[in-house]
Amino acid sequence: MKPALSVIKIGGNVIENKGELTRFLRLFHKVEGPKILVHGGGKEATRLGERLGIRTTMVNGRRITDKGSLEVAIMVYAGLINKSIVSELQAMECNAIGLSGADAGIIRAVKRPVVPIDFGFVGDIVSIHTDALRTFLEIGLVPVFCALSCDKGGQMLNTNADTIASELAIALSRDYRTTLYYCFEKAGVLSDIGNDLSVIPHINKQSYYSLIREKTIGEGMLPKLENCFHALDHSVHKVCVGNIGMLRPNPSAYTTLTL
Amino acid sequence: MKPALSVIKIGGNVIENKGELTRFLRLFHKVEGPKILVHGGGKEATRLGERLGIRTTMVNGRRITDKGSLEVAIMVYAGLINKSIVSELQAMECNAIGLSGADAGIIRAVKRPVVPIDFGFVGDIVSIHTDALRTFLEIGLVPVFCALSCDKGGQMLNTNADTIASELAIALSRDYRTTLYYCFEKAGVLSDIGNDLSVIPHINKQSYYSLIREKTIGEGMLPKLENCFHALDHSVHKVCVGNIGMLRPNPSAYTTLTL
Numbered sequence: 379m380k381p382a383l384s385v386i387k388i389g390g391n392v393i394e395n396k397g398e399l400t401r402f403l404r405l406f407h408k409v410e411g412p413k414i415l416v417h418g419g420g421k422e423a424t425r426l427g428e429r430l431g432i433r434t435t436m437v438n439g440r441r442i443t444d445k446g447s448l449e450v451a452i453m454v455y456a457g458l459i460n461k462s463i464v465s466e467l468q469a470m471e472c473n474a475i476g477l478s479g480a481d482a483g484i485i486r487a488v489k490r491p492v493v494p495i496d497f498g499f500v501g502d503i504v505s506i507h508t509d510a511l512r513t514f515l516e517i518g519l520v521p522v523f524c525a526l527s528c529d530k531g532g533q534m535l536n537t538n539a540d541t542i543a544s545e546l547a548i549a550l551s552r553d554y555r556t557t558l559y560y561c562f563e564k565a566g567v568l569s570d571i572g573n574d575l576s577v578i579p580h581i582n583k584q585s586y587y588s589l590i591r592e593k594t595i596g597e598g599m600l601p602k603l604e605n606c607f608h609a610l611d612h613s614v615h616k617v618c619v620g621n622i623g624m625l626r627p628n629p630s631a632y633t634t635l636t637l
Numbered sequence: 638m639k640p641a642l643s644v645i646k647i648g649g650n651v652i653e654n655k656g657e658l659t660r661f662l663r664l665f666h667k668v669e670g671p672k673i674l675v676h677g678g679g680k681e682a683t684r685l686g687e688r689l690g691i692r693t694t695m696v697n698g699r700r701i702t703d704k705g706s707l708e709v710a711i712m713v714y715a716g717l718i719n720k721s722i723v724s725e726l727q728a729m730e731c732n733a734i735g736l737s738g739a740d741a742g743i744i745r746a747v748k749r750p751v752v753p754i755d756f757g758f759v760g761d762i763v764s765i766h767t768d769a770l771r772t773f774l775e776i777g778l779v780p781v782f783c784a785l786s787c788d789k790g791g792q793m794l795n796t797n798a799d800t801i802a803s804e805l806a807i808a809l810s811r812d813y814r815t816t817l818y819y820c821f822e823k824a825g826v827l828s829d830i831g832n833d834l835s836v837i838p839h840i841n842k843q844s845y846y847s848l849i850r851e852k853t854i855g856e857g858m859l860p861k862l863e864n865c866f867h868a869l870d871h872s873v874h875k876v877c878v879g880n881i882g883m884l885r886p887n888p889s890a891y892t893t894l895t896l
Contacts, residue, residue: 426712429689430688430689449717452716452717452720452721453685453712453713453716453717454712454716455716456715456716456719456720456735457711457712457713457714457715457716457717458708458711458712458716460715461711461715461737461739461785461793462711462793464737464739464740465739465787465791465792465793466791467791468739468742468787468791469787469789469790469791470791473741473742473769474740474741475736475740475741475769476715476736476737476739476740477734477735478720478723478735480720480723480724480727480735481723481733481734481735482732482733482734482778483727483732509776510732510734510776510778513772513776517768517769517772519741519769526720528724528727528728530728531728532724532725532726532727532728532729533724534720534721534724
């Protein structure tokens with residue numbers, strides 16, 4: 379049987395709040411077996427951009443990454459946030475190693491096509507090279523990925539953290555029985571979006587389609603769930619969605635997704 | 638016999654100039670055998686600090702790292718510069734991995750004592766943990782270190798890049814026949830500071846003391862050379878000082894130091 383592996387993604391809202399981040403890292407540290415952390419950027423990049431007078435350009439509600447914004451993203455994601463997480467984990471004696479997708483050539487991407495919308499320096503993942511990553515896990519290191527990758531010409535690219543987590547989980551499922559955790563501010567997938575007690579404990583593909591038909595799942599949650607089922611369709615064993623409480627030894631309610 | 642290892646440090650002046658950095662990286666890529674790159678920060682951190690309105694405080698001509706300056710250093714060294722070097726090397730098919738001293742717990746430091754001068758968040762290295770680093774070298778990765786470390790409480794600390802290079806070289810000399818390269822803007826140790834053609838080709842400890850007595854070596858060069866002989870005293874095989882030309886297959890003049 380393949381060994382277990384946990385790939386855990388935390389969103390911006392967990393990172394934003396220093397106390398919440400520390401609580402998360404303490405729980406993360408206690409997760410047994412080989413594990414990988416993927417972190418988003420939070421609003422830190424926007425704030426730094428504002429301080430530097432770099433305006434965030436939005437098209438159809440989506441952020442455009444121009445050269446200035448990319449530099450800010452690299453400084454905040456790979457610098458400030460990544461090293462703050464790594465050093466805090468190291469202080470807990472968790473042997474973390476901070477990585478962008480460029481490091482050890484693990485995540486190769488291409489710049490997103492400029493049609494229909496030119497998103498700027500945004501990357502779509504084309505391949506994951508797991509050789510070095512597997513060695514890191516085998517020697518007990520805990521990889522901590524920020525949401526950046528690079529193309530074959532060496533251009534760094536802003537890359538969706540949810541996608542990085544799912545593509546890493548998929549690529550490592552050849553060698554590991556992989557569980558993917560999406561850790562965000564909500565307790566899980568909710569049947570009533572305003573009520574944190576309405577967590578749907580288990581969703582499979584069949585019930586997923588029913589939930590869509592019944593419009594139980596809000597629009598914001600749809601891309602996330604599509605990403606989850608994409609991972610399950612590509613050999614990831616299980617996906618869990620919830621707040622950091624789902625990592626407790628005695629976890630609070632959260633949503634488990636399986637095929 | 639131990640395998641050879643090259644530890645190569647580039648200073649701020651090489652990094653400053655994009656064309657010069659690319660020329661250096663092409664030569665670095667061609668250096669045979671396992672190798673490590675250590676980079677300084679350049680003036681990029683000062684520039685970003687200025688844009689953010691963070692004033693550089695100097696005491697006795699030395700920079701003080703307050704909280705704001707440390708954040709800038711982390712963003713620029715571990716973020717912008719480190720990832721720009723890593724992605725450029727990856728584009729040359731050199732399998733670089735960017736690291737701070739915090740990553741994989743490789744460099745442990747303590748905050749410098751506040752007496753006689755409180756330099757702020759500046760680290761003095763107390764130990765190097767080579768286990769993970771040796772694995773990286775064995776699987777063909779090329780570690781690229783920025784000038785940051787962390788203490789056991791998880792506090793990131795600004796750390797002298799020359800010292801990081803020499804301490805890494807020393808720690809790895811147990812397992813490798815290590816050559817340490819200090820790559821800067823001068824052609825080597827000069828007998829006439831204004832004349833780049835006056836490179837002293839070889840210095841040993843005896844001639845070093847003569848050069849000091851005769852005041853041939855300028856004050857700026859003294860700490861660098863002390864660092865070199867410290868490394869040689871602690872089992873580093875050879876130290877080379879010069880500009881990037883010393884890495885050419887047919888190198889220009891540079892200074893070699895041995896005991």
